Amino acid sequence: MKYQKHVFICTNQKPAPKKCCGEERGMALVNAFKDKLKEKGLNIEIRAQKAGCLDVCAFGPALVVYPEGVFYGNVQLSDVDEIIESHLINNQKVERLVIA
């Protein structure tokens, strides 16, 4: 496997009033993950990138972490550090954000 962890962050946009993660909000998360992983020197083994709709729109902003296939919902910029530290580095899911 090329990456130890691979994070796909939804940046999909739908016309209002449909709920979606939104390109702008999603891109803010993508950039935050990329910046923090680089800052920590983890951007070689862990990749974060934008994705289309993950089919969990009602729970957005959403992302999924592989290889575990754990989906997170209502992810805010303030959650990025916790997801990196807890899940991406220490393999502990951030339970409060997991989409069941």
Ligand code: FES
């Ligand atoms: S629009 Fe983000 S999961 Fe569907």
